[in-house]
Amino acid sequence: MSAKNAYICDVLVVGAGLAAERSAVEAAEAGLNVIILSLVPPRRSHSTAAQGGMQASLGNAALAKGDNPKIHFEDTVKGSDWGCDQEVAKMFCETVPIMIRQLDYWGVPWNRVTAGKKKLPSGIEVEDTKDKEGLITARDFGGVAKWRCCYTSDGTGHTVQFVVDTVVCKLGIPVHDRMEAIAIIHDGETCYGVVARCLRTGELNVYLAKSTVIATGGAGRIYAASTNAVINEGTGAAIALNTGLVPLGNMEAVQFHPTGMPPVFILMTEGARGDGGYLLDKNLHRFMPDYEPKKKELASRDVVSRRMIQHIRAGYGVQSKYAPQHLWLDIRHLGRQWVWTNLREIATIAGNFNGLDPAKDLVPVVPTQHYTMGGVRTNKWGYAYGLKGLFAIGEAACWDLHGFNRLGGNSLAETVTAGYIVGKQIVKYTLGATQDFNYKLVEDFVKQEEERIKNLISGKNGKEDVFEIRDAMQQTMMDHVHIFRTGPSLEQGVAKLQELYRRSLKIGLHSSGQGANPELAQALRMPGMLRTALCVAYGGLMRTESRGSHFREDYPKRDDANWLKRTLAYWKEGADLPTLDYEPVACPIMPPGDRGYGEATAGPKGK
Amino acid sequence: MGRQLSFSIFRYNPNIPGDAPRMQEYKLEEYEGMTLFVALNDIREKLDPTLMFDFVCRAAICGSCAMMINGRPGLACKTMTGTLPSRINLMPLPVFKLIGDLSVDTGTWFRNLQVRTESWIHTNKKFDPEALEVRMENKTAEAIYEPERCIECGCCVASCITANIRDDFLGATGINRVGRFLIDPRDERTDAEYFEVVGSEEGAFGCVGLMACDDNCPIELPLQQQLAFVRRKMAQAGLKLDLKGMKIS
Ligand SMILES: Cc1cc2nc3c(=O)[nH]c(=O)nc-3n(C[C@H](O)[C@H](O)[C@H](O)COP(=O)(O)OP(=O)(O)OC[C@H]3O[C@@H](n4cnc5c(N)ncnc54)[C@H](O)[C@@H]3O)c2cc1C
Ligand code: SF4
Ligand code: SF4
Ligand code: FES
Numbered sequence: 073m074s075a076k077n078a079y080i081c082d083v084l085v086v087g088a089g090l091a092a093e094r095s096a097v098e099a100a101e102a103g104l105n106v107i108i109l110s111l112v113p114p115r116r117s118h119s120t121a122a123q124g125g126m127q128a129s130l131g132n133a134a135l136a137k138g139d140n141p142k143i144h145f146e147d148t149v150k151g152s153d154w155g156c157d158q159e160v161a162k163m164f165c166e167t168v169p170i171m172i173r174q175l176d177y178w179g180v181p182w183n184r185v186t187a188g189k190k191k192l193p194s195g196i197e198v199e200d201t202k203d204k205e206g207l208i209t210a211r212d213f214g215g216v217a218k219w220r221c222c223y224t225s226d227g228t229g230h231t232v233q234f235v236v237d238t239v240v241c242k243l244g245i246p247v248h249d250r251m252e253a254i255a256i257i258h259d260g261e262t263c264y265g266v267v268a269r270c271l272r273t274g275e276l277n278v279y280l281a282k283s284t285v286i287a288t289g290g291a292g293r294i295y296a297a298s299t300n301a302v303i304n305e306g307t308g309a310a311i312a313l314n315t316g317l318v319p320l321g322n323m324e325a326v327q328f329h330p331t332g333m334p335p336v337f338i339l340m341t342e343g344a345r346g347d348g349g350y351l352l353d354k355n356l357h358r359f360m361p362d363y364e365p366k367k368k369e370l371a372s373r374d375v376v377s378r379r380m381i382q383h384i385r386a387g388y389g390v391q392s393k394y395a396p397q398h399l400w401l402d403i404r405h406l407g408r409q410w411v412w413t414n415l416r417e418i419a420t421i422a423g424n425f426n427g428l429d430p431a432k433d434l435v436p437v438v439p440t441q442h443y444t445m446g447g448v449r450t451n452k453w454g455y456a457y458g459l460k461g462l463f464a465i466g467e468a469a470c471w472d473l474h475g476f477n478r479l480g481g482n483s484l485a486e487t488v489t490a491g492y493i494v495g496k497q498i499v500k501y502t503l504g505a506t507q508d509f510n511y512k513l514v515e516d517f518v519k520q521e522e523e524r525i526k527n528l529i530s531g532k533n534g535k536e537d538v539f540e541i542r543d544a545m546q547q548t549m550m551d552h553v554h555i556f557r558t559g560p561s562l563e564q565g566v567a568k569l570q571e572l573y574r575r576s577l578k579i580g581l582h583s584s585g586q587g588a589n590p591e592l593a594q595a596l597r598m599p600g601m602l603r604t605a606l607c608v609a610y611g612g613l614m615r616t617e618s619r620g621s622h623f624r625e626d627y628p629k630r631d632d633a634n635w636l637k638r639t640l641a642y643w644k645e646g647a648d649l650p651t652l653d654y655e656p657v658a659c660p661i662m663p664p665g666d667r668g669y670g671e672a673t674a675g676p677k678g679k
Numbered sequence: 680m681g682r683q684l685s686f687s688i689f690r691y692n693p694n695i696p697g698d699a700p701r702m703q704e705y706k707l708e709e710y711e712g713m714t715l716f717v718a719l720n721d722i723r724e725k726l727d728p729t730l731m732f733d734f735v736c737r738a739a740i741c742g743s744c745a746m747m748i749n750g751r752p753g754l755a756c757k758t759m760t761g762t763l764p765s766r767i768n769l770m771p772l773p774v775f776k777l778i779g780d781l782s783v784d785t786g787t788w789f790r791n792l793q794v795r796t797e798s799w800i801h802t803n804k805k806f807d808p809e810a811l812e813v814r815m816e817n818k819t820a821e822a823i824y825e826p827e828r829c830i831e832c833g834c835c836v837a838s839c840i841t842a843n844i845r846d847d848f849l850g851a852t853g854i855n856r857v858g859r860f861l862i863d864p865r866d867e868r869t870d871a872e873y874f875e876v877v878g879s880e881e882g883a884f885g886c887v888g889l890m891a892c893d894d895n896c897p898i899e900l901p902l903q904q905q906l907a908f909v910r911r912k913m914a915q916a917g918l919k920l921d922l923k924g925m926k927i928s
Contacts, residue, residue, distance in 0.1 A: 112733075113786030115831055116741040176812045179800040179865060181823035184815055206814030224824050230740065231827055238799035241790065249786045250778075272778050273694045301735045335712055338738040393711070413821075417740065420898075424739055424757045425714075539724040583728045587694035588779060591728035 075267070075518045076275035079248075081107045082502050084265055084281035086253045086308055089117035090229070090484065091466025092287035093236045094491025095498060099283075100243045102499040107279065108247040109268055111303050114237045118289050118301040119487065122229025123417055124343035125211060125221035126488075127481035128168040132185050132207040134198035139218035141165040146662060148479055151215045151372050153620035153630060154664040155325065155475025155638070155657060160452045162661060164473055164489050171488045172208060172222050179235045181224050182208040183414075193348030193405055211414075212346040213480045215372035215669070221481040226341050226417040229484055236488070250588075251277065254596055256284070256311050256462070257517045263462035264509055266311070267521050269596070274588045276521060278514060282505040283461050283498050286312055287491075290444035290467040294605045296546035298441040299332050299339040308468045310600030312448045313607070317458035319640035319653065321449035321470030323604070324611035327478055327621050328555050330376040332440025334395035336425050340418045340437055342480040344430075345369040347414060349403040351380065352434065353388035356400070364674050371669040374477040374621040377439035378671070381555055394426065394436035401435045408432075439555060443467065443483065445474045445621070446607070449640055454494030457640070461505065463498055465490040472638065475657075476620025528595050529585035534578025538595045541579065545572050545605055553609045558625045562613035569609055570648050573602040607641040607650045614652055615639065630672065632664045681709035682765050686722065689770045692731065692779040703727075715748065715755035715769075719781075731780035739897060742830035745772055745837070746781050752834035754897045755781075772837040774846075785833045792853050796876050798860060801868045819864065826859035826905060828898055835892035835902060847881045851892035851902045854883055858909045870916035878913040886910070 083099040085092045088110030099106045110117065131139040144165040149156060176182055187205040191197050200209075213221040224231040240247070250271035257264045257280070265280040288308020292300025312318040330351070331340040345351075350358045351369055363379040364371045371379075380399055383389070389397035403411055408431040411419050415430070422428040422435050448464035449457045450471050456462040465471065466487045471494075473486050527533050552565025576598045585592040617631035618624050636657050641650040666673055684707045691700035705722050716737050723730045732755070735743040739757040746755050747770035749763060760767070775783035792798070835851040836842045842850045849857075857877045860866045877883045886906055893902040 112735055112741075112743065113789065113831075115789070116735045116743050116786075118736070120830075121736050121738065121740055170808045173810075173812045174806055174808070177800075177802075177804075177806045177865070179863065181815075181820040181827060181863075182812075184817040184820050186817045206816060208812055209817070224820070224827075227740075227824070227828060230830075231824065234827065238793065241793040242797075242799040244794075247786075247790065272784075301741070302737055303735050336714075336737070421738055421740075539728075581728070586729075587692050588731065589729055590723060590731060 075278040078278040078280065079107060080280045080507070081105045082281060083283045083285065083498060084109065084279050085285045085287060086266060087287035087289060087466070087468070088114035088247055088249065089287060089289050089466060090119040090233050090236060090487035091491050092285065093240050094488045095285055095287065095465055095495040096245050097236065097239050097243065098492060098495025099498055099502070100245050104499060104502055106245050108245060109251045109253055109279065110247060110249045111252055111271065113249045114240065114247055115234060117233060118304055119484070120230045120233045121301060122484050123226040123339065123341035124213065124346065125223030125228045125481050126172065126232070126484040127213070127220045127479065128172040128222055128485060129165065129218065129220055130169055130172065130208055130210065130222065132204045133210045133219045134200045135212065135219040136210050139220055143217050144220060147216045148473065148482060149662045150667045151477050151479040152475025153477055153667065154632070154636070154659055155322070155619055157452060157472040157657070158659060158661045160471055160473050163452070163493065164486065167493060168485045168489050171485070171492060175232060175235060175488065176208065178239055180231050182222055183224060185209040211343055212370065214342055214345065214370045214376065215367070215479050221343070221346065223343065225413065226343055226415050232484060232488070252593065253308065253311060255517055255521055256315055257514055258315055258459055259510065259513055260317065262460040264514065267517050269593070271588050271593065274586065274592070276518060278518060280509055280514070282507050283463060283502045285498060286448050286456070286462070286464040286468050287466045288468045291604050292441050292444065294545060294601055294608070295441040295549045297332065297337045297550065299329055299337060300441070305597055305601055306444065306604045307597050307600055309448050310604050312456065312462070312464070313603055313643045314600060315459065316643060316645055318456050318462065319449050319458065319642045320604070320607050321446055321472065322476070322611070322639050323446035323607035323641055324615055324622050324639060325445035325476045325620060326441060326608060327373055327443035327445060328377040328439040329373055329442035330380055330439050331401055331437040332442070333422065333426065334398055334436055334438050337440045338421050338425060339442070340401055340435060341415070344401060344403050344415055344418060347403070347410065348406055349401055352400040352402050353383060354390045355388065359383050359388065363677060364669055366674070367669045372477055372667070373480060375670040377555055378623060380439055390436070392436065395438055398436045398438040401437045403430050404432060443478055445476065445478055446470050453497040454490065455497070461501070463494055465494050476622055524596065525585065525592065528579060528581050528592060531580030533580065535580040536575045536578045537582070538579050538591060538598055541572055541576050541598060542594065545569065545602055548572070549605055549608070553612055556623055556625050557612055559613065562609060565609045566606065566613055569602060569606050573599065573606060573648055576602050603643050603650070610650055611639045611641055611652065628671070636664065684709050684718070684760060685766050686718070687766065687768045688730070688781065690780055691777065693777060694779065709760050713760045715758045715760065716744070718760055719755065731778065731782045733782050740830060742785070742832035745832040745834050746770065747772060747837070752837040752895050754832060757897070772833050774836050774842050775833060785831065788833070789831045792849060792856065796849065796853055796857050798856050800860070800863065800866050802865060803867060813865070815864065823859060823863050826855045826900065829855055829900060830898060832897060834895045834897055838891040838895045840889060840891070841885050841887055845881065845885060848885050849877065849882050851906060854886065854909050855900060855902060855905045858905045861909065861912060870912060871920060874913055874916040874920060877909060878917050883910045883913045
């Protein structure tokens with residue numbers, strides 16, 4: 073074999089974020105031999121950047137009283153605009169409280185209930201009761217009926233990832249970090265593992281496993297402005313798509329978070345509004361109650377983001393050195409003590425990058441790409457469509473907990489819950505599977521990757537510049553596939569992306585490509601990123617309705633008669649557009665209805 | 680027109696046969712709000728696509744991008760070029776294994792640290808999925824969160840004299856990590872067991888107390904306090920162990 077090393081294991085987990093590590097723990101505890109691959113050390117995965125918290129209906133905080141999995145389920149379905157898989161959502165809402173408590177058992181320092189009367193910024197007085205003192209508390213978040221978001225200050229992802237990683241260390245699960253999966257090995261029926269490129273040496277390795285898990289996170293970096301880490305390029309889902317057999321579900325469903333901070337677009341957590349923060353316009357007017365009298369700043373993210381852009385379009389945006397158009401986040405009234413204890417991370421970020429102190433200054437914000445609802449389509453047990461032995465979890469997957477809009481705090485919660493639920497299925501499947509490899513097949517996959525690398529270095533296919541193509545793709549997504557979408561603009565976007573895709577097949581390196589060359593790494597990812605971007609743009613063009621975060625100005629209404637279905641995008645060999653297929657979205661528990669917020673309820677301008 | 684910035688950057692890729700360590704010069708025009716994250720990417724994308732460095736979050740929360748910036752360890756992503764003179768010297772962190780150019784292997788170092796110090800909750804209790812969580816005072820949770828905030832960037836290690844001469848030294852980050860478990864009521868280890876882990880020259884007693892770590896921690900962990908706390912605890916535990924030993928003899 074031409075690969076440097078070949079590793080054989082029972083379960084190969086591609087990714088070391090929360091979803092990945094939680095599933096690895098499940099498999100290792102069952103006695104399976106597990107290897108984790110990751111671009112970066114686990115504790116640098118994007119999960120550590122999550123700030124606000126994790127939804128679970130523990131019902132301990134004053135305004136959480138009476139909460140239960142059923143209410144959590146209803147909020148999730150409404151949030152998804154009836155796009156989610158209700159069976160998955162039900163299972164998730166019932167399991168997540170146990171997950172939170174298990175994380176506590178493993179060491180997460182969840183903030184706790186302190187008894188006593190408290191006055192909220194809204195003026196309402198609440199009382200945390202003595203019987204709940206010392207139990208895990210929660211904060212308010214967007215689109216929810218109860219306070220349900222469990223947190224550790226605003227560093228929730230950090231503490232949860234660190235703690236799950238302690239369990240990985242304790243179990244001695246090997247992590248091969250700086251190891252990028254670049255192709256899935258399969259024979260058209262079964263997945264046998266991956267070809268991976270070492271980001272220390274540039275060498276190719278082969279990983280063979282009975283079960284392969286894609287847990288590679290989101291694809292935010294197909295957009296120029298994103299709250300995502302720079303490594304969130306969606307390559308895990310892209311290599312699954314590239315098999316031609318595994319579809320990506322609902323890629324047009326992209327979440328834009330109301331409060332990215334320009335000019336760097338780092339997130340200001342929803343917890344800021346959950347804790348009582350306001351959005352202000354250029355006249356320092358708090359405008360959200362005009363549009364959403366009931367939920368105000370705490371309608372779901374898709375709705376708040378649209379209302380913000382609507383308000384900017386109406387001429388109320390702020391023009392400043394931070395961005396040509398933005399609005400303000402105001403948390404000054406929460407008080408210095410609160411800001412620097414419970415919102416300390418974002419306070420630090422505002423200071424580091426804009427020299428602002430949110431305890432006394434307004435912070436510029438603008439809706440920014442934030443979350444990939446779509447991903448590798450799986451069934452409710454996490455089995456990927458199209459290939460045996462392949463699973464997907466976390467943001468990389470379309471398990472379909474989120475439908476067309478994810479609720480804040482449901483994603484971290486999904487990572488560990490799916491890691492647990494799907495983890496058990498992985499164990500079951502792996503114990504029943506046999507390991508037999510066709511070495512010729514494996515070698516062919518390695519050769520194919522070697523060939524790609526050789527051609528990129530020699531410039532055999534052309535001399536296109538990888539960074540130029542990436543920038544053009546990111547800008548196209550901003551211009552044509554953003555919050556407000558229209559048919560003609562999406563068509564132009566698709567055409568531009570197709571052109572860029574064809575050019576991406578003609579990339580040639582400017583450098584030697586030797587060792588762990590970063591230009592080569594980017595060049596290898598580029599065609600896959602463009603295919604992913606095309607799934608988003610083309611899926612959006614074909615979906616002639618508005619649902620959740622997918623908003624078509626030319627089709628502004630949700631259309632349950634025709635569009636209660638999920639998009640499945642396949643990439644056939646040699647194609648320059650995805651092939652779209654659809655499957656019905658069943659609503660067995662909660663029939664489609666009114667969300668209680670958003671344009672359909674509150675109308676174009678409130679009331 | 681912005682300032683003309685001159686970068687002098689350490690170059691060496693141990694995986695390229697024949698490559699030798701050297702400093703390489705690059706020039707960029709500065710613009711408003713430029714960080715070293717932006718500048719280094721500009722250099723890679725416009726001037727030299729072979730340049731290796733690490734960024735992940737670009738928000739000073741993941742600890743990937745620490746390097747020596749004009750001789751001091753710091754996070755490149757949050758360093759505004761405007762705060763630096765127009766000559767900028769960038770070197771990889773010392774102590775850690777070099778991967779190439781500005782990229783070092785902090786991941787392996789920190790994983791070893793976790794394993795050596797057994798940085799996970801030690802308990803004999805079984806998790807009961809039916810039971811409520813064990814109650815804890817919010818104050819205690821906040822106290823644990825404080826040291827837990829360490830982002831494992833390695834700045835404290837790079838600036839530490841002891842770590843630069845002893846490669847088995849846990850560093851301020853390691854001692855801080857142990858301190859985090861020491862105060863966690865869920866961890867059932869005794870002081871004597873902790874003593875095994877940090878009560879030595881590689882641990883709390885190897886530190887010479889010059890506090891370069893404290894000055895250089897980008898998230899301003901109170902390392903000085905934390906080191907003193909762990910040292911005091913370990914001195915007490917050590918004393919008890921000695922006394923016990925005397926009784927037996
Ligand atoms: C700024 C920010 C704040 C957020 N805050 C919250 C919040 O408060 N609450 C909430 O619920 N959600 C939040 N989210 C969303 C949530 O953090 C993510 O959706 C979630 O953490 C994703 O976890 P994951 O395990 O699926 O992927 P990630 O944590 O992104 O991990 C992906 C892993 O895959 C690896 N990888 C990727 N590609 C490859 C490859 N080709 N080969 C090998 N390895 C690969 C990476 O190295 C990484 O280890 C936030 C998101 C952002 C951007
Ligand atoms: S105080 Fe101790 S840990 Fe900190 S730099 Fe000095 S020797 Fe190192
Ligand atoms: S203690 Fe501070 S300097 Fe040291 S690794 Fe942690 S965050 Fe970095
Ligand atoms: S890139 Fe994450 S700390 Fe700098």
